[in-house]
Amino acid sequence: MYYVNQRWLGGVLTNFATIQTRIDYLVRLEDQQARGEFGHLTKKEALKLEKEILRLNRQIGGLKEMTSLPSALFIIDVIKEKIALAEAKRIGIPVVAIVDTNCDPTGIDYPIPANDDAIKAIRLICSSIADSVIEGKTGEAMAPEEEEKEEGVEELEAVETTEPVVSTPEE
Numbered sequence: 001m002y003y004v005n006q007r008w009l010g011g012v013l014t015n016f017a018t019i020q021t022r023i024d025y026l027v028r029l030e031d032q033q034a035r036g037e038f039g040h041l042t043k044k045e046a047l048k049l050e051k052e053i054l055r056l057n058r059q060i061g062g063l064k065e066m067t068s069l070p071s072a073l074f075i076i077d078v079i080k081e082k083i084a085l086a087e088a089k090r091i092g093i094p095v096v097a098i099v100d101t102n103c104d105p106t107g108i109d110y111p112i113p114a115n116d117d118a119i120k121a122i123r124l125i126c127s128s129i130a131d132s133v134i135e136g137k138t139g140e141a142m143a144p145e146e147e148e149k150e151e152g153v154e155e156l157e158a159v160e161t162t163e164p165v166v167s168t169p170e171e
Contacts, residue, residue, distance in 0.1 A: 001133060002070060003062035004084075012060075013087040016069060023064055026056040072096060074129060077116050078103045098125060 004012070012019050029049060032038065038046040073088045075081045075097040088095050089107060098121075099111040115121045 001130070002066045004060075005062060006058055008081050008084040009059060010083050010087075012063070012084070013069060013073075013091050013093065019060065019063070020067075022056065023060055023066070026053065026060065027064060029053050029056070069093065075108075076122055076126075078105075078108065096129070098122070 009019070030053060033050070033053065038049060041049070069091065070093060073084065073093050073095050075084055075095060078085060078097050078099060079102065085095060085097070085107060094109040095107070096110040097105075097108045097112065098114050098116045099105040099108060100114070100116045105111040105113075112125060114125060
């Protein structure tokens, strides 16, 4: 699954060919570093290339395995990621997004009304979206016991009684 967890770079979707060349450059630099080819360079040149690897990993590291445009885009904060939303709309990629009360849901194909500032809400929604993606790719549903263990929620049974509930005020 591809991800961007830093600032969205303009042109990731609309100018994918250029972004793909940067991804290829990053992979090539990492291969050279793994093979030890930086040892032949001066210390200053090697340090410069290592900083370049760190910078590229921060910007496009989550897109290394992406070879074509995605079929959908999931956005957590629509206001912060308006560039990503505009690019997806321009290309025609459907957008699934968490929509808070402070943003306009009209440009979003599949809005999820929720608080995009609460970490627990984001974690819950992202985990269920990720589970759905994995389920869709593998083609098999997770067992209900596994889902309960992941969510950490236990079901409580309601007990019916025939006696009326009486409340007495305390003095």
